[in-house]
Amino acid sequence: MVKTLHNQPFLVAEDLSAIGTMSLGVAVPILAVFGVPAAILPTQVLSTQTEGFGTPAKQFSAKWLSQTIDHWQNEDIQLSGGLIGYVGQVALLNRLIQLATSQQLHPLIVDPVMGDDGALYPGLPADYVSAMRELIADADVITPNWTEAHLLADVPLTDQRPSKAVVTTLFAKLSVACGEQTRIVITGIPSDDAVLTAYQDNRGLQMVSTKLRDGHFYGSGDVFSALLGAALMRDVNFETAVKIAVKGDAICLDQTSEAGYQRRFGMQMSELLKWLTQEVIPSLDSSR
Ligand code: PXL
Numbered sequence: 704m705v706k707t708l709h710n711q712p713f714l715v716a717e718d719l720s721a722i723g724t725m726s727l728g729v730a731v732p733i734l735a736v737f738g739v740p741a742a743i744l745p746t747q748v749l750s751t752q753t754e755g756f757g758t759p760a761k762q763f764s765a766k767w768l769s770q771t772i773d774h775w776q777n778e779d780i781q782l783s784g785g786l787i788g789y790v791g792q793v794a795l796l797n798r799l800i801q802l803a804t805s806q807q808l809h810p811l812i813v814d815p816v817m818g819d820d821g822a823l824y825p826g827l828p829a830d831y832v833s834a835m836r837e838l839i840a841d842a843d844v845i846t847p848n849w850t851e852a853h854l855l856a857d858v859p860l861t862d863q864r865p866s867k868a869v870v871t872t873l874f875a876k877l878s879v880a881c882g883e884q885t886r887i888v889i890t891g892i893p894s895d896d897a898v899l900t901a902y903q904d905n906r907g908l909q910m911v912s913t914k915l916r917d918g919h920f921y922g923s924g925d926v927f928s929a930l931l932g933a934a935l936m937r938d939v940n941f942e943t944a945v946k947i948a949v950k951g952d953a954i955c956l957d958q959t960s961e962a963g964y965q966r967r968f969g970m971q972m973s974e975l976l977k978w979l980t981q982e983v984i985p986s987l988d989s990s991r
Pocket residue numbers: 718720725726749751752753754755789816824921922923924925
């Protein structure tokens with residue numbers, strides 16, 4: 704598996720934020736630890752992440768993105784699948800939708816990064832949500848947070864302590880938006896003293912619970928989707944991949960909250976990378 708992958712990089716398309724360890728800043732080391740070679744495509748280059756520091760200096764180009772994709776196609780570079788996260792512009796999103804379709808990019812993991820705490824991220828246009836709906840129609844796995852799941856399903860976010868029935872209904876609505884074959888993982892579902900991650904399997908709705916850590920963590924969803932994507936590329940089954948992503952994210956959140964440094968600077972990764980190297984990867988290697 705890993706040998707073949709080396710001639711077929713896994714696309715990771717997200718922003719590169721100079722300040723705020725998130726997006727490509729977390730995905731690249733995670734994929735490297737898993738031994739998954741990456742085609743690293745910055746969708747935007749930002750001076751900082753967009754939530755924590757006022758308006759960042761931005762650099763992006765639909766033309767450069769198109770030329771890059773054309774160059775790969777001319778070189779017959781086949782991608783082994785992809786993870787698409789923060790894109791930030793409708794034109795760029797449309798170009799990535801074309802790439803996903805023309806390359807038959809599978810497995811395609813879409814983390815529809817566009818909002819949190821009930822609102823769209825600053826700087827995103829209102830039509831971003833409908834463009835994102837088109838992208839998720841091609842996805843094998845989507846990982847919206849609680850806010851993004853509501854935006855995609857076009858359901859107002861009112862329930863701050865949802866029952867299992869409410870979550871099940873949201874899954875049904877999202878399935879209509881993305882297609883029956885798409886596996887949905889909703890992160891950050893609020894609950895009493897806990898945060899839930901939900902997915903469905905043939906037994907129905909499954910929830911994984913982690914303890915609630917106070918405050919907002921910038922980049923935790925990016926860590927989650929990178930872990931999930933990397934584990935799936937290593938042929939880990941879906942349920943185990945979700946559990947690795949939940950546990951790995953929790954390790955990052957603990958280190959980040961104990962570090963005593965401003966959250967807006969992003970995620971602390973060293974404990975996560977240690978856990979992956981010492982525990983997760985050896986068990987994957989020995990089961991091959
Ligand atoms: O972690 C999500 C994220 C990704 N990329 C950028 C962001 C954010 C959240 O604020 O600003 C640029």
